[in-house]
Amino acid sequence: MSEIAIGIDLGTSNSCVAVLRDGTVEVEVLPNAYGEATTASVVALRADGTITVGNAARANIIHDPAHTISSSKRLIGRYFFSEEVKKAQAICSYQIVEGPNHSVRIEVREEVFSLPEIGAMILRELKSIAESRLNEPVTKAVITVPANFNDNQRQATKDAGQIAGIEVLRILNEPTAAALSYGFGKGLAQTVAIYDLGGGTFDISVLQIADDVFEVLSTCGDTFLGGDDFDDRLIDLLADEFLERENINLRNDPFALEKLKVAAESAKQALSVKDEVEIRIPDVISAADGGSSLSIERTLSREEFSRLVNDLIQRTFKVCDEALQQADLVTRDLDGVILVGGPTKLPMIREAVEHYFGKPPKDDVDPDQVVALGAAIHAATLVDNEHNAFLLDITPLSLKIGVAGGLAETVIERNTPVPIEQTRTFTTFQDDQESVAIRVYQGEARESEGNELLGQFEFSGFKKARRGQVPIDVTFEINADGIVNVTARDPESGQQASTSITLSSGLSDGEIRNIIEERRSDRVQLNSELVPADAEALGAVRLVSQPVTSIPETKEALAESTPAPAADPPTASVEPSDEGIASVTPQDPGITTDPEPPTDDLESDDEDFATKVDRFEEELELLPDETLEPLEMAAADDVTAIMNDDDLLAMSRGPDLDPENPATQTSKTDAEPEADPDLFEDVGTDLTTLDGGGSENKD
Amino acid sequence: MSDLAPTEIKALVRIMDELDYYQLMHVKRGVSVRDVKKAYYAVSRTFHPDANRSLESDLRDAVERISKRVTEAYAVLRDPRRRQAYDRQLNENAGVRMQLAAAEAGARKQAQENEGLTPQGRQYFRLANDEIKRQDWRSAERNLATALTFEPNNESFKSMLKEVRKNVKYSPADRR
Numbered sequence: 015m016s017e018i019a020i021g022i023d024l025g026t027s028n029s030c031v032a033v034l035r036d037g038t039v040e041v042e043v044l045p046n047a048y049g050e051a052t053t054a055s056v057v058a059l060r061a062d063g064t065i066t067v068g069n070a071a072r073a074n075i076i077h078d079p080a081h082t083i084s085s086s087k088r089l090i091g092r093y094f095f096s097e098e099v100k101k102a103q104a105i106c107s108y109q110i111v112e113g114p115n116h117s118v119r120i121e122v123r124e125e126v127f128s129l130p131e132i133g134a135m136i137l138r139e140l141k142s143i144a145e146s147r148l149n150e151p152v153t154k155a156v157i158t159v160p161a162n163f164n165d166n167q168r169q170a171t172k173d174a175g176q177i178a179g180i181e182v183l184r185i186l187n188e189p190t191a192a193a194l195s196y197g198f199g200k201g202l203a204q205t206v207a208i209y210d211l212g213g214g215t216f217d218i219s220v221l222q223i224a225d226d227v228f229e230v231l232s233t234c235g236d237t238f239l240g241g242d243d244f245d246d247r248l249i250d251l252l253a254d255e256f257l258e259r260e261n262i263n264l265r266n267d268p269f270a271l272e273k274l275k276v277a278a279e280s281a282k283q284a285l286s287v288k289d290e291v292e293i294r295i296p297d298v299i300s301a302a303d304g305g306s307s308l309s310i311e312r313t314l315s316r317e318e319f320s321r322l323v324n325d326l327i328q329r330t331f332k333v334c335d336e337a338l339q340q341a342d343l344v345t346r347d348l349d350g351v352i353l354v355g356g357p358t359k360l361p362m363i364r365e366a367v368e369h370y371f372g373k374p375p376k377d378d379v380d381p382d383q384v385v386a387l388g389a390a391i392h393a394a395t396l397v398d399n400e401h402n403a404f405l406l407d408i409t410p411l412s413l414k415i416g417v418a419g420g421l422a423e424t425v426i427e428r429n430t431p432v433p434i435e436q437t438r439t440f441t442t443f444q445d446d447q448e449s450v451a452i453r454v455y456q457g458e459a460r461e462s463e464g465n466e467l468l469g470q471f472e473f474s475g476f477k478k479a480r481r482g483q484v485p486i487d488v489t490f491e492i493n494a495d496g497i498v499n500v501t502a503r504d505p506e507s508g509q510q511a512s513t514s515i516t517l518s519s520g521l522s523d524g525e526i527r528n529i530i531e532e533r534r535s536d537r538v539q540l541n542s543e544l545v546p547a548d549a550e551a552l553g554a555v556r557l558v559s560q561p562v563t564s565i566p567e568t569k570e571a572l573a574e575s576t577p578a579p580a581a582d583p584p585t586a587s588v589e590p591s592d593e594g595i596a597s598v599t600p601q602d603p604g605i606t607t608d609p610e611p612p613t614d615d616l617e618s619d620d621e622d623f624a625t626k627v628d629r630f631e632e633e634l635e636l637l638p639d640e641t642l643e644p645l646e647m648a649a650a651d652d653v654t655a656i657m658n659d660d661d662l663l664a665m666s667r668g669p670d671l672d673p674e675n676p677a678t679q680t681s682k683t684d685a686e687p688e689a690d691p692d693l694f695e696d697v698g699t700d701l702t703t704l705d706g707g708g709s710e711n712k713d
Numbered sequence: 714m715s716d717l718a719p720t721e722i723k724a725l726v727r728i729m730d731e732l733d734y735y736q737l738m739h740v741k742r743g744v745s746v747r748d749v750k751k752a753y754y755a756v757s758r759t760f761h762p763d764a765n766r767s768l769e770s771d772l773r774d775a776v777e778r779i780s781k782r783v784t785e786a787y788a789v790l791r792d793p794r795r796r797q798a799y800d801r802q803l804n805e806n807a808g809v810r811m812q813l814a815a816a817e818a819g820a821r822k823q824a825q826e827n828e829g830l831t832p833q834g835r836q837y838f839r840l841a842n843d844e845i846k847r848q849d850w851r852s853a854e855r856n857l858a859t860a861l862t863f864e865p866n867n868e869s870f871k872s873m874l875k876e877v878r879k880n881v882k883y884s885p886a887d888r889r
Contacts, residue, residue, distance in 0.1 A: 227754045396766060404761055406753070425814065430788055433762060435781040436812050491781070494762050 019154035019183060019397045020044070020144045021191070021389025024136065024171065026087040026213035026240065027356065028052040030386035031140040033148065034394035034401070039199055041387045041394075044147040052382050053143065057135050058082045059122045065538045067139040079107030079272045081122050083132055085242065088214045089118050090129040090174070091167030091520065093467075098237065105246070107268040117520070128529070130521055133174030135535050141180060142540040154181045156393040158385050160210070161187040161217040161410045162235030164456045164466045165498040169520050172497070177529050183396045185495045188212070189219035190230055190407055191388030192354045196379060197223040198391045198403055205231075205347055207337070209367055209375070210354035210385075211330065214240040218334045220341040220348075229406040232340035232429045234333045239326060241282075241357030247322045248278035252293070252310060260308055262299060270299045281314055286359045290315045320362045327366045334370065340429050351375045356382055407432055409492050414465055416453035422462040425490045435491045439505075442476075442484045449474035452488060454500050473502040475509055717759060719772055726775045733809040734786035734799065742800070746791055753787040788813055794820035827869040834864040841873070850880040 023030045034041040058071035075082045094112040113119035175182035189208035202223045210217040217235040253264045264270040284291040297307040358381045395401040414422035457465030491499040738752040760780040789795045798819025829835035837860035844853035857874040
């Protein structure tokens with residue numbers, strides 16, 4: 015009997031855990047203590063120090079938004095200055111702060127958490143769900159990530175697993191997992207597209223399935239497009255209408271905003287089964303005079319919602335076009351389309367997908383579970399010799415190296431199969447140069463700034479010699495996990511470089527050890543330890559599994575479910591309404607008495623943020639114009655490397671340029687274009703290359 | 714799971730740098746893209762890291778090195794442009810390994826050369842190309858010959874001129 019290994023879909027909104035039991039071919043989702051297939055990816059930190067994860071935590075958002083962390087996947091592995099973090103700050107009610115190396119931290123009740131630590135709390139919960147269902151300890155898992163997650167995000171997810179006490183067998187792309195779930199053990203010979211619209215991201219992957227081989231042909235994505243954006247459109251509509259009518263901006267009140275969010279999400283879900291929903295949010299906010307409370311009541315039809323989000327849906331098909339083009343296919347070459355992600359349950363999306371692909375999507379797999387099921391299958395194949403399925407995956411993002419002029423040169427193009435290793439030879443740029451700095455990026459932009467900086471490192475210790483006389487081999491490696499490794503080597507001495515990439519925004523091994531030793535996640539009150547009675551006490555946990563929702567509006571019902579002031583069970587309760595029309599009524603434990611309305615903080619944060627962006631941009635500022643020569647010219651420029659700063663993003667200027675030595679290097683290049691090594695132009699951190707290989711990136 | 718013998722793995726790693734991509738993938742030079750894919754699947758079954766998880770770590774590293782080279786071979790051979798550049802390198806005995814950036818660069822260079830490397834060469838080549846479409850072989854012959862005076866070493870022009878001359882022989886004496 016082989017060791018058990020589970021599959022975990024760690025989602026933006028909901029997570030799911032599945033297993034392929036030993037000795038069977040049937041893969042199954044492991045439901046939580048409430049019998050639900052998915053568990054909300056929400057972490058609530060309560061006043062007494064306990065931590066709740068899951069649907070109970072999600073219910074906590076409405077009355078305690080500042081201490082309830084949702085959608086943390088949007089932040090994992092990001093830099094603090096990134097667009098996505100900025101966007102999250104605008105919509106999240108919890109405190110997002112900057113950590114070391116421009117990383118992101120979340121501050122709750124004077125405690126600061128890294129994103130992997132928050133992820134670990136969710137993973138611990140999922141692990142415990144699996145353990146209680148399987149009645150045995152579970153230590154190994156495959157965890158899925160969106161296909162277009164970059165290396166920083168993958169590493170951070172892996173770190174989360176490690177903190178949660180899980181040996182992460184593989185970081186698997188979600189669409190690939192979905193394809194595995196669709197095609198495993200069926201002996202198919204098909205080309206399929208996986209349309210994966212999650213809470214926060216959109217991915218499309220095209221795969222060829224040949225019996226037990228699953229080859230990913232292409233993957234494209236939009237990291238700024240997801241089901242949450244559909245909700246946001248609806249929130250905006252409701253907030254704008256309210257602003258017009260009452261002259262109160264609900265967006266400025268975190269409690270009102272959370273109610274809008276819940277109402278929008280429920281309305282969206284209800285529209286997947288109903289043509290029309292009634293949105294009711296009584297007491298959304300108090301009137302300006304402080305006395306009466308105001309409500310929202312509105313009917314929303316499917317058509318109206320469709321119009322609201324149609325451009326978002328069309329945006330996904332632009333990405334599909336790109337993926338098909340990369341795979342050198344057209345829609346009629348596809349044998350099937352598989353939907354992944356909660357939002358794909360919306361009829362308007364299914365219809366649009368059918369229209370675009372010219373065939374109805376496969377509906378034999380549940381979009382909420384298909385990824386976890388695929389992850390479980392892969393986990394089983396990795397621990398058990400009996401199950402065979404080979405995943406031939408690709409890297410979804412181009413791997414690049416920073417060169418002069420603020421550009422990034424591609425070393426491994428996106429959609430290249432992995433594992434792969436590519437070595438490029440560089441050389442020193444200056445006489446007696448002692449060190450070189452290598453900056454590694456991932457992304458599709460021509461300018462280095464438009465790409466994700468994975469990290470940078472310095473290589474030194476090679477012999478001192480005239481410039482161009484010291485070859486340095488830099489090896490870029492992407493393993494089967496899609497995880498990047500970059501090493502430098504002195505081919506003459508054989509001396510190996512200062513290692514693989516230092517993850518810029520991530521945690522060091524030491525930090526991970528400290529987090530594990532700190533055992534903060536021990537405070538997680540695991541749902542699987544609860545008996546169903548406790549579950550009931552925790553309140554509205556069925557928000558996810560029961561899309562058609564309504565909330566009791568009578569005073570009796572309110573009194574029943576509203577907590578005593580000191581206690582803090584969740585307060586959104588959910589019941590089907592008698593008309594069968596969905597309505598949503600989050601309750602409010604007391605907006606006016608909350609001691610810390612975060613609105614002001616958010617604004618001041620924004621200022622702070624702007625300053626930081628400026629500072630960062632200054633740091634990144636390139637050398638004076640005269641150094642930004644065309645590549646051939648750059649070879650002749652005399653620039654010094656000074657890379658001794660610990661701050662990864664800090665950039666030091668070289669000394670003034672030496673205008674002499676016009677074109678010795680260039681003519682040498684002309685003489686032997688293939689053999690000429692790349693050159694380090696050590697302008698602080700940038701390199702320049704002279705081989706024909708990549709100075710002109712495609713598009 | 715693959716059943717590789719440790720000695721096999723070690724031997725293959727040792728000679729890997731001497732095998733060209735066709736030998737590594739067990740295919741012939743003129744193989745179709747479809748068969749390249751088939752070969753990639755077959756070789757991956759043996760050498761993919763997932764198929765060799767139970768090996769000792771040094772052997773696992775060796776298998777992974779082979780797997781990475783196989784991936785590179787696949788990425789070159791499945792793309793006709795890159796493959797053309799690679800074949801050229803093999804023909805010139807310039808090495809059996811061609812990394813992807815070099816293959817791309819080679820493919821681009823090849824594409825450029827096909828079109829002409831000088832403005833005049835390109836100009837006469839385009840004229841000749843249009844004339845070939847109209848089957849005006851004599852004019853095409855003249856323009857290709859002119860293009861070659863600007864780029865005497867352009868292999869693509871040379872082979873095209875050879876083709877055009879074959880047609881000139883069989884075409885009516887003078888169309889004009």
